[in-house]
Amino acid sequence: MDELIAKLKAALEPGSVLTGAEAAEKAQGGWMQAGVPEVLLRPVSTGEVSRALALCNAAGQPVVPWGGRTGLVKGTEVNGGIALSLDRMNRIEDIDTAGATATVQAGVILQTLCEAVEAKGMFFPLDLGGRGSATIGGNISTNAGGNRVIRYGMARDMVLGLEVVLADGTVLSSMNRLIKNNTGYDLKQLFIGAEGTLGIITRAVLRLRPRPLSQDTAFVALDSFEKLPLFLRHIERALGGTLSAFEVMWEDFYKLVTTEPAKGRPPIPHGMPYYVLVESLGGNQEEDSARFEAAMAAALDEGMLADAVIAKSQAERDAMWALRDDVIQVARQWPIFAFDVSLSISDMEGYIAEIRAAITAKWPTHSLMVFGHLGDGNLHVIAGIPDGAAKEHHELERIVYGALEKRRGSVSAEHGIGLEKRAYLGVTRTPEEIAVMRRLKAALDPRNILNPGKIFEPAPQAKAAE
Amino acid sequence: MDELIAKLKAALEPGSVLTGAEAAEKAQGGWMQAGVPEVLLRPVSTGEVSRALALCNAAGQPVVPWGGRTGLVKGTEVNGGIALSLDRMNRIEDIDTAGATATVQAGVILQTLCEAVEAKGMFFPLDLGGRGSATIGGNISTNAGGNRVIRYGMARDMVLGLEVVLADGTVLSSMNRLIKNNTGYDLKQLFIGAEGTLGIITRAVLRLRPRPLSQDTAFVALDSFEKLPLFLRHIERALGGTLSAFEVMWEDFYKLVTTEPAKGRPPIPHGMPYYVLVESLGGNQEEDSARFEAAMAAALDEGMLADAVIAKSQAERDAMWALRDDVIQVARQWPIFAFDVSLSISDMEGYIAEIRAAITAKWPTHSLMVFGHLGDGNLHVIAGIPDGAAKEHHELERIVYGALEKRRGSVSAEHGIGLEKRAYLGVTRTPEEIAVMRRLKAALDPRNILNPGKIFEPAPQAKAAE
Numbered sequence A, B: 001m002d003e004l005i006a007k008l009k010a011a012l013e014p015g016s017v018l019t020g021a022e023a024a025e026k027a028q029g030g031w032m033q034a035g036v037p038e039v040l041l042r043p044v045s046t047g048e049v050s051r052a053l054a055l056c057n058a059a060g061q062p063v064v065p066w067g068g069r070t071g072l073v074k075g076t077e078v079n080g081g082i083a084l085s086l087d088r089m090n091r092i093e094d095i096d097t098a099g100a101t102a103t104v105q106a107g108v109i110l111q112t113l114c115e116a117v118e119a120k121g122m123f124f125p126l127d128l129g130g131r132g133s134a135t136i137g138g139n140i141s142t143n144a145g146g147n148r149v150i151r152y153g154m155a156r157d158m159v160l161g162l163e164v165v166l167a168d169g170t171v172l173s174s175m176n177r178l179i180k181n182n183t184g185y186d187l188k189q190l191f192i193g194a195e196g197t198l199g200i201i202t203r204a205v206l207r208l209r210p211r212p213l214s215q216d217t218a219f220v221a222l223d224s225f226e227k228l229p230l231f232l233r234h235i236e237r238a239l240g241g242t243l244s245a246f247e248v249m250w251e252d253f254y255k256l257v258t259t260e261p262a263k264g265r266p267p268i269p270h271g272m273p274y275y276v277l278v279e280s281l282g283g284n285q286e287e288d289s290a291r292f293e294a295a296m297a298a299a300l301d302e303g304m305l306a307d308a309v310i311a312k313s314q315a316e317r318d319a320m321w322a323l324r325d326d327v328i329q330v331a332r333q334w335p336i337f338a339f340d341v342s343l344s345i346s347d348m349e350g351y352i353a354e355i356r357a358a359i360t361a362k363w364p365t366h367s368l369m370v371f372g373h374l375g376d377g378n379l380h381v382i383a384g385i386p387d388g389a390a391k392e393h394h395e396l397e398r399i400v401y402g403a404l405e406k407r408r409g410s411v412s413a414e415h416g417i418g419l420e421k422r423a424y425l426g427v428t429r430t431p432e433e434i435a436v437m438r439r440l441k442a443a444l445d446p447r448n449i450l451n452p453g454k455i456f457e458p459a460p461q462a463k464a465a466e
Helices: A002-011 A020-026 A046-059 A110-119 A136-141 A227-239 A251-257 A285-301 A314-325 A327-333 A345-362 A390-406 A422-428 A431-444 A460-465 B002-011 B020-026 B046-059 B110-119 B136-141 B227-239 B251-257 B285-301 B314-325 B327-333 B345-362 B390-406 B422-428 B431-444 B460-465
Strands: A017-019 A039-041 A063-066 A082-085 A092-096 A101-105 A159-165 A171-174 A200-207 A214-222 A243-250 A274-282 A307-310 A336-342 A367-373 A378-384 B017-019 B039-041 B063-066 B082-085 B092-096 B101-105 B159-165 B171-174 B200-207 B214-222 B243-250 B274-282 B307-310 B336-342 B367-373 B378-384
Touching (some): A017 A020, A046 A063, A046 A082, A046 A200, A092 A110, A136 A200, A171 B431, A214 A285, A214 A314, A227 A243, A227 A274, A227 A285, A243 A251, A251 A274, A274 A285, A274 A314, A285 A307, A285 B285, A327 A336, A345 A367, A390 A422, A422 A431, A431 B431, B002 B017, B002 B046, B017 B020, B046 B159, B046 B200, B092 B110, B110 B136, B136 B200, B214 B227, B227 B243, B227 B285, B243 B251, B251 B274, B251 B314, B251 B367, B274 B285, B274 B314, B285 B307, B327 B336, B336 B390, B345 B367, B345 B378, B345 B390, B390 B422, B422 B431
Parallel strands (some): A039 A082, A063 A082, B063 B082
Antiparallel strands (some): A092 A101, A101 A200, A159 A171, A159 A200, A243 A367, A336 A378, B092 B101, B101 B200, B159 B171, B214 B307, B243 B367, B367 B378
């Protein structure tokens, strides 16, 4: 390692190569502790990333890319070795309002970008809890989802072009600004959601949207699960393309975030099994509000809804969203284990009933909080098991994923695999799929230096080569 | 070849392996003549596709996949050898209205699927001129675009899951039905738009949408190019998410399709430089029409539009779309050469002016028809050059693509590369990108049997291996 460090210091500017205590200090921060690297690279340019990877690749030295470290699946974990942070490549290079694109370096913070874009009258629709520290590069590497997938898709759908540095230092510049470009393989798709295992994203061209001119938000309650998809289809149709969030909370979660010590208060009384935060983003506040209210009234009239309240001010809208965002309340039931599953809406009720029964049988004192992006088929399931039972979390995983596998669900809707879910990749993916993933990994990173071991275990020959 | 044919006949059912005159006869049809294969495989199942590819791969025998053969870039061209048509795998397996998915075999005709889906109250939004003969497998293999990309994206955006047979016969089943599934590499992305060079798509899970309940269509005229993007942004915002088409016609094209012998008549008088077909698909006819009319009136008031007419009946709407679809009129200027370029809207006016000047200088008698999906940055440019000058079409390509390269445009927005545009791939893609495409090809199809030579020339080692 000492020889490699010397080469890196010779090839990069002084502040770009930190070691020892300096590296450890800068490795603090991020939501999740990702471990302490022996060397922390903080390149200032694509050229520096390229030179660093070329040297590491020649030395067969693994490199773990770091964005904002807000991931939840140990995708940035290190144990010594080299981490490469994009935090100093944080420039918004261009916001093109006519072309509706933003060109950014990978280390730009999501919220910073959203605010800069809104100041120019445009809109970047990615929105998630980590917005204040997550980086665009990390969002793309994990194909981030969040609150508005139902309208705007996931991070993948917002990327027009990427610049990526491959393991050997090759700079792959696909900084496409065009919406349509069918010229050979769409290479950027490979790197989106690959969790830094196929290349390091250094820059991106993002698609912007016109800034919405209206926002309508409501909280509703339903007395049975079967009415949820009916209400969803009704509202999708009635709003004609402006539905931008459909966030469901099971009763336990709703109570948790609307009861002290949580700061939120219930916009609708407790006592119903399901609550939904509904939002519409449109082009004309007066007309859109009229349409939104009519759609809600129709749903009430037709018996889909047991109760509904429409926000009448920005403060009320913000208070509704604050409930949804107050996920941290689940920590009150520590130790907790969080799952991010995806399955067909028609399977959800049976799925939750099955895991609730199994968890209750195993741990009579437990908590089970369920909420999520129902319109996207995505539920967050947070199980609190008794103190002292934390060692039994593999048993909990078997319950949650076993019931999911039967229903052909996904063990990760939006968080990714990292190390945390690697053992369960086979629940959702076939052996043939995993074999093709390994083939792609070997084709693009033959020495297995890029975030090795994340997503899947290294292939035996790659292990042997280390 | 005889030995391979014998093996294929032994492994597949009798009607699945046609040779000689039988193969030649079935090879008729399709918009474009794709050549006559020595053997035409017409498998009835994924298992047959798998067995056929395993045998061809073992023999090092190239296979050219065929969908509806409505492509425009010679992506299905054969010269003897083996073609594999999916035409007998044309079953719609399932339309799940609750989950909003359709599961189909690759040979289903686009229009057949759209009609079946609409009969169930849902909507599959892909729409293009070849709808009556193009297949879903071909649409996905070429990442088809079409008329409603501005609202619903391209074929890529409508695919949830794929089943693909790899070159060696491996069946890669990624028949995901979930909107969100971040479990490792999103393998389906590799095969979408790969023009059958990485695998043969046999089945797909498609995302459906609620069927729109309103349609509003208008034809407008503008007196300057600079008003086009202003009008586009205005209408996007004013309609709040329901804009579903923004199809621009330059004056020459508009005249062509509204003058005898064309059947169409001009909804707006000739004499303006730009005409646009605008469409909105929404959820409530009365409200949506009111909003649509108000948006048009505002655009007229603000001077963006020189003229506008809103369709008042389905017949009027159909007549407007018939103008846009009457592309065949350009054949009156034979010999013609069609281009499908994509570039920034702000570059379009200068681009068309530059190529018009260069073409006029070279061929004083010529025609130049321009129309396209302006909202997506996609123009179709159709140049008619003098009879007898057809041999000079490479000069025409140099003019069209030279002016495009300066503006960082794409030589193929939606048609793909095939053989037709292979020589110009480097206009839009860097050598590093093409090198990575070759690496992927080698990783997934090491013997280079799948549609070899399409998109890019075989790598030297693959050629040597043949």
